[in-house]
Amino acid sequence: xxxxxxxxxxxxxxxxxxxxxxxxxxxxxxxxxxxxxxxxxxxxxxxxxxxxxxxxxxxxxxxxxxxxxxxxxxxxxxxxxxxxxxxxxxxxxxxxxxxxxxxxxxxxxxxxxxxxxxxxxxxxxxxxxxxxxxxxxxxxxxxxxxxxxxxxxxxxxxxxxxxxxxxxxxxxxxxxxxxxxxxxxxxxxxxxxxxxxxxxxxxx
Amino acid sequence: xxxxxxxxxxxxxxxxxxxxxxxxxxxxxxxxxxxxxxxxxxxxxxxxxxxxxxxxxxxxxxxxxxxxxxxxxxxxxxxxxxxxxxxxxxxxxxxxxxxxxxx
Numbered sequence: 001x002x003x004x005x006x007x008x009x010x011x012x013x014x015x016x017x018x019x020x021x022x023x024x025x026x027x028x029x030x031x032x033x034x035x036x037x038x039x040x041x042x043x044x045x046x047x048x049x050x051x052x053x054x055x056x057x058x059x060x061x062x063x064x065x066x067x068x069x070x071x072x073x074x075x076x077x078x079x080x081x082x083x084x085x086x087x088x089x090x091x092x093x094x095x096x097x098x099x100x101x102x103x104x105x106x107x108x109x110x111x112x113x114x115x116x117x118x119x120x121x122x123x124x125x126x127x128x129x130x131x132x133x134x135x136x137x138x139x140x141x142x143x144x145x146x147x148x149x150x151x152x153x154x155x156x157x158x159x160x161x162x163x164x165x166x167x168x169x170x171x172x173x174x175x176x177x178x179x180x181x182x183x184x185x186x187x188x189x190x191x192x193x194x195x196x197x198x199x200x201x202x203x204x
Numbered sequence: 205x206x207x208x209x210x211x212x213x214x215x216x217x218x219x220x221x222x223x224x225x226x227x228x229x230x231x232x233x234x235x236x237x238x239x240x241x242x243x244x245x246x247x248x249x250x251x252x253x254x255x256x257x258x259x260x261x262x263x264x265x266x267x268x269x270x271x272x273x274x275x276x277x278x279x280x281x282x283x284x285x286x287x288x289x290x291x292x293x294x295x296x297x298x299x300x301x302x303x304x305x306x307x
Contacts, residue, residue: 055250068230068276069253075231075275076249092249103250106216112254 001025001039006191008198010054010089010117017052027052030082030091050094052081053103058116060086076100089117111202118202121195128189135182144182150175210262213291219245220255220265221280221288227268229275230256259284 003020007013017027017037025039026049042049061069066085073080073092077099083090092103104110136144143149148157151171159167213221223236233256234247247255256278259265264284270277280288 053250065276067274071274072230072253073249076234076252078249100246100248103248105246105248105251106214108214109216109251109254113250 001041003037003039004035005037006035008195010056010114013089014052014054021049021052024049026050027081027091027093030089032082032088048097050097051101052091052093053078055083055090055092055103056113056117056120057083057087057090058120073103076103078103087120114199115202118196118199121192121199125189125192125196128185128192132182132186132189135185142178144179150179207294208287208290210287211291211294213287215245216247216251216255217259218288218291219247220252220259221284224265224278224280224284225288227270227277227279229270229272229277231275233278 005013005016007016020039021027024042026042027037028040029038030036063085070080074095077095078092079095081091081093094100104113141149151157151168152174153167153171156164156167156171219237219241220233223233223240226236228236230249230252234249234252238246256265260267260278262283263281264287265278266281268277268279
């Protein structure tokens with residue numbers, strides 16, 4: 001079963017995953033770019049409903065450091081199901097019903113992990129949105145909100161019939177490339193800004 | 205007398221420093237702390253990893269070479285021992301004070 005869901009908060013995401021797992025599923029894989037979660041239905045013989053817990057790394061780790069990180073969780077009964085040594089959310093799932101119920105044993109360490117997430121979202125929001133702002137301010141011949149200005153062919157909008165459509169279809173990929181970065185940065189920047197607003201109390 | 209600004213330590217930090225008076229990897233320290241505390245303190249993996257990261261930054265513990273390729277092994281440093289000593293004095297002082305009140 002595949003589900004798409006966008007979250008602004010790690011605790012919401014964790015609760016959502018565990019609520020689905022309680023209904024007889026096990027999270028198998030997460031695609032962090034598409035926000036796609038793959039769940040597997042539990043077999044009858046396999047009655048164990050695991051907990052999945054989220055940690056967050058705000059910077060890349062050397063291969064050996066990441067190996068050590070995963071090994072510590074593995075020794076404590078947690079399997080890494082999705083996550084990268086280059087940072088981001090790390091999804092850990094209980095290996096057996098006897099594993100610890102949580103990857104944090106005090107509130108302080110959980111808060112630190114959540115703070116790393118909020119802080120990195122803030123850096124992304126500031127970087128992406130400033131880029132968008134300066135790009136917008138310094139580009140004269142292109143109006144991002146006027147689709148016609150994305151096309152550079154002279155006289156394109158005066159063309160008629162078949163020629164018009166051929167020219168438009170030909171140039172559309174180039175036009176999208178011209179404004180693509182602007183829109184991707186704008187959307188991802190606003191998404192990160194929403195994450196900061198949702199979590200700003202944790203920045204402290 | 206001005207107190208070291210890092211005091212008091214959390215219970216987790218105190219136990220980790222005590223456990224790392226011998227060289228141990230992360231999970232080894234979790235098990236040792238569970239044993240030392242008669243099963244009352246069980247540190248979870250994420251908490252342990254964050255705590256060792258923090259203690260390495262403070263230079264209270266350091267990584268030591270070991271034959272285990274998959275796990276990093278740590279040990280307390282001289283700076284860590286001084287902190288452990290200061291914190292123990294503080295706790296002992298509190299204990300003595302409480303005794304005077306009949307506890």
